[in-house]
Amino acid sequence: MADKKKNWPLWEVFVRSKNGLEHRHFGSLHAADEDMALENARDVYTRRKEGVSIWVVESKHIKASNPDENGEMFEPAEDKVYRHPTFYDLPDEVKHM
Amino acid sequence: MSEKEVKNLEEIFEQKIARDEKIEPKDWMPEKYRKTHIRQMSQHAHSEIVGMLPEGNWITRAPSLRRKVALLAKVQDEAGHGLYLYSACETLGVSREELYDQLHSGKAKYSSIFNYPTITWADIGAIGWLVDGAAIINQVPLCSTSYGPYARAMVRVCKEESFHQRQGYEIMLTLCRGTEEQKQMAQDALNRWWWPALMMLGPTDDASVHTAQSMKWKLKRKTNDELRQQFIDQTIPQADILGITVPDPDLKWNEETGHYDFGEINWDEFWQVVKGQGPCNKERLETRVNAWEGGAWVRDAAMAYAEKQAAKKVQKAS
Numbered sequence: 414m415a416d417k418k419k420n421w422p423l424w425e426v427f428v429r430s431k432n433g434l435e436h437r438h439f440g441s442l443h444a445a446d447e448d449m450a451l452e453n454a455r456d457v458y459t460r461r462k463e464g465v466s467i468w469v470v471e472s473k474h475i476k477a478s479n480p481d482e483n484g485e486m487f488e489p490a491e492d493k494v495y496r497h498p499t500f501y502d503l504p505d506e507v508k509h510m
Numbered sequence: 511m512s513e514k515e516v517k518n519l520e521e522i523f524e525q526k527i528a529r530d531e532k533i534e535p536k537d538w539m540p541e542k543y544r545k546t547h548i549r550q551m552s553q554h555a556h557s558e559i560v561g562m563l564p565e566g567n568w569i570t571r572a573p574s575l576r577r578k579v580a581l582l583a584k585v586q587d588e589a590g591h592g593l594y595l596y597s598a599c600e601t602l603g604v605s606r607e608e609l610y611d612q613l614h615s616g617k618a619k620y621s622s623i624f625n626y627p628t629i630t631w632a633d634i635g636a637i638g639w640l641v642d643g644a645a646i647i648n649q650v651p652l653c654s655t656s657y658g659p660y661a662r663a664m665v666r667v668c669k670e671e672s673f674h675q676r677q678g679y680e681i682m683l684t685l686c687r688g689t690e691e692q693k694q695m696a697q698d699a700l701n702r703w704w705w706p707a708l709m710m711l712g713p714t715d716d717a718s719v720h721t722a723q724s725m726k727w728k729l730k731r732k733t734n735d736e737l738r739q740q741f742i743d744q745t746i747p748q749a750d751i752l753g754i755t756v757p758d759p760d761l762k763w764n765e766e767t768g769h770y771d772f773g774e775i776n777w778d779e780f781w782q783v784v785k786g787q788g789p790c791n792k793e794r795l796e797t798r799v800n801a802w803e804g805g806a807w808v809r810d811a812a813m814a815y816a817e818k819q820a821a822k823k824v825q826k827a828s
Contacts, residue, residue, distance in 0.1 A: 418607075419810075419813050420605075420606070420607055420813075421809065421812070421813060423597075423600070423606075440594055440597055440598070440662075440663070441597040441600070442593060442597060443606060445809075445812035445813045445815065445816040446812075446815075446816035446819065446820070449812065449816075456586075456590075457590050457593050457594070458590075460583075460586065460587070460590060460670075461670070477536065479536060480534070480536050480537050480538070481538065
């Protein structure tokens with residue numbers, strides 16, 4: 414072995430609880446490779462039939478937005494109320510709209 | 511960052527917590543908040559991991575297959591809980607390796623209760639009933655703690671924990687309805703686990719150094735004394751149903767307060783065990799370190815195999 418210890422990388426686990434629902438982030442774990450990550454995810458996160466499908470992705474592949482930049486990132490949507498149906502004034506007599 | 515800027519960020523942070531908004535990993539947080547969370551979450555994770563050891567002692571000797579599968583599942587859950595909590599802790603920028611090092615070097619603490627021995631089968635019943643019972647009381651308020659990953663992990667832990675307590679109580683019930691000798695065994699286990707279980711809820715409020723800050727951050731929602739009283743009040747009627755009694759001559763129902771009064775806790779014993787002088791401190795840590803070091807070649811082999819497979823893939827692609 415090289416003198417620097419190699420640790421198992423970190424993986425993020427996503428589980429679909431049942432068909433019809435999206436995969437949801439459940440947590441993370443360490444594993445040597447993707448097959449082991451999948452098996453460990455089953456044992457750690459679905460011991461009570463919590464899922465019908467699992468995705469794992471190595472954590473380093475996730476690019477996350479930075480909350481410090483939430484202003485630039487999300488504020489542009491704030492003044493665009495015209496994207497919502499309630500922005501438009503219609504008389505009460507108009508039905509089914 | 512200037513002092514004024516930090517002050518401003520701190521203010522925004524405290525307001526967020528006051529509004530019951532969660533703090534997520536990449537959000538700005540005071541260094542003390544980060545450190546306190548790493549300490550508490552990792553202690554909690556270590557407790558789950560070391561907590562497997564006293565019970566693991568009885569898996570091969572469980573009295574029936576039904577008891578054995580239940581105990582196996584419980585111990586497996588504890589491994590799972592440790593893993594949820596370690597990974598939640600890692601979101602604060604500490605590595606798994608550092609956390610293990612802290613445990614193995616004795617720098618980090620884990621719950622003192624696991625430094626007591628499990629000498630009879632009734633101890634497995636008493637642990638499920640009392641130790642998991644006290645743990646649930648500690649843990650339920652944490653489901654709404656301010657740090658998002660911790661709160662989410664705790665929701666999962668609490669969901670799974672209630673089977674642990676029920677299986678323990680069922681063991682006690684079976685013993686108490688058995689022969690006189692079996693009932694004695696249950697009573698003996700209660701005698702030995704009662705006081706350590708009360709100590710699990712932590713030092714009294716006037717001796718607890720972290721309570722005030724932790725309440726403010728919603729890392730704690732009730733004080734140690736409140737939690738302890740709640741535990742006693744709900745456990746005594748359960749002991750009555752079993753027909754055994756807690757080893758406290760001062761325990762009696764107080765009509766006025768609507769709570770049980772109870773005797774003095776031996777805090778010297780508590781601090782002795784915390785400081786490493788409990789009956790099994792040395793053994794627990796040794797077992798844990800041996801398991802980690804003995805498994806090193808397996809981890810290395812798995813890593814070497816993964817690297818080889820990855821290299822093969824690259825070669826094929828090029």
